[in-house]
Amino acid sequence: MRPPRITPSEVDVQLAEKHTLANGVALYTLASEDFEVLRFSFVFRAGSAVQTVPFSASAAANLLAEGSTEHSAQQIAEQLDYYGSWYDVNIDRDYAYISFATLSKFFDHTLAVAEEILLRPAFPEAELRTYAAKRRQRLAIDRTKVDVEAREAFARALFGPRHPYGISSSEELYDSLTRRDVVEFYRRFYTAERCFVVCSGRIGDHELQALGNLAGRLPRRGVVEDPRFPAPETVHEAFVDHPGAVQSSLRLGRLLFPRQHPDFVGMQVVATALGGYFGSRLMQNLRERNGYTYGVVAAMVNFERAGYFAVATQVGTDVTRQALGEIYREIELLRTDPMPEEELALVKNMMTGEMMRILDGPFGIADVTIENILCGTDNYIIGENIRRIRSMTPDDVLKLARKYLAREDLVTVVAGPAGLGSRF
Known part of the structure; x- marks a missing residue:
């Protein structure tokens, strides 16, 4: 006999506990003892809508792990792989999401790598040029597909070609993207004022203090004014x-x-x-x-x-x-x-x-x-x-x-x- 269908009308979801660090960063924790895993995500208000140089936002996010002041990109990747840790970068129009997941017993090792990635990225010139060449080629190939063409044209039609939500920059602009552009974007937007952190999983006092120490070291640079958004210019x-x-x-x-x-x-x-x-x-x-x-x-x-x-x-x-x-x-x-x-x-x-x-x-x-x-x-x-x-x-x-x-x-x-x- 098929079991009865139960549709919940009320849902009780765990509320995050908020900790405000000395530099103003909000650290939210969702403690759970069910699994010996832990994930922490740094969310920066550093999406493509605030960039002044095309592709600098995505380059800054994606090149964070491509070499630090202490280790090369390969060494960073090998450390994460050795401990079975998971590292992920996502960026949209408004935000960049930098996430790490690890078994609880390897938390300290993963956090040490996270510290290098977040606080001491080197943005090597060679890695930037490789990244830009690959991204230019990928974007050029994507733009040969009708679904990508329609998606970009729809954004332009909704918002207008000058609006940060509607802009479609030429892939050729990857060639003129400089290390200085990427470093400047990182310096301006990867700051305490523009970040919060969410940590979930098996979180004890040690994990909370260690993660708070890392997030608390994000620099304060003062308020950075975002570019003004023009009014949408919709085409039907x-x-x-x-x-x-x-x-x-x-x-x-x-x-x-x-x-x-x-x-x-x-x-x-x-x-x-x-x-x-x-x-x-x-x-x-x-x-x-x-x-x-x-x-x-x-x-x-x-x-x-x-x-x-x-x-x-x-x-x-x-x-x-x-x-x-x-x-x-x-x-x-x-x-x-x-x-x-x-x-x-x-x-x-x-x-x-x-x-x-x-x-x-x-x-x-x-x-x-x-x-x-x-x-x-x-x-x-x-x-x-x-x-x-x-x-x-x-x-x-x-x-x-x-x-x-x-x-x-x-x-x-x-x-x-x-x-x-x-x-x-």
Whole structure:
């Protein structure tokens, strides 16, 4: 007999304990004795939106471990490998995330390597030139793909080509990136004023003190003013010519608001119903009924200073117009016909289940904690968001779709072969 399905209506998520260090860095801890592992993440407000030299933000983040004042890149990598430690770098428009994970018994060794990477990177000229050449080649190859062309064109259409969230710099600018550019970016933005740390796992007094000592040594440089963001310059239709393409890449959506907005969670429900899971409306239409695509997704995307709704898919060039028509039609149905209670219940369960999956384990909780800190809140919001999701009604979905998804407000971008530009 199949066990009964249990859908939680309340979720009690561990709250991070906050410690403020002498240099002002906030250190958040999520202690757990269940596993003999530990992860600590340094989050710097050092994303590409604050760079003045193209690619300097990503270069600074990715070259941190490519040599220190004491060891070469190879020696650093060998030390991490020897202790089975995991090191990861991620950078987006707003933030750089530098993370280390280790078995508890090797914490001290891993922290010593982290200290070199974070406090004493050398940014060797030879490593920079190798990195820049590889990244230039990779970006040039990526930009031969219609999905990358559409993604970049969609950002330009939403924000404008001069906006930090919409800029697409030429890959040739990697050639003019200098070590001085990278060092200056690191000096200005990898500071105590622009950092917080989240540590999860088996954390005792020794680990807390040692990590606090490291984070407490991040230098204070004073407040660095971020570049002023121009007002978005939205274009509602854009076409990217890709001769010889056998598929078109489609992006539809519109500027909305960041995660702090009271309608963000509700619009996540709308986006999930439209294209957020395998049985969503767009998947049923474009894949199952019409065979236009292997997959389609709809989602709310969050930046620090903006957010947007987006639909993305790739279809055969011969059915581009038909696929766009079906996407518009499904969006319009959300705006005109109340969603059946059974469908909405499934969407709620899917969203709740995905949240439970993410929160399974100390590292997942740490990831959500970081996201909540960036949004100016704490883990209490998780339970509140679940309550919001569970309380959504078909009328709520209808009102949100009518308010935010009018056809005239949507931005449409197509990347594909010539001749399609006048067909949507």
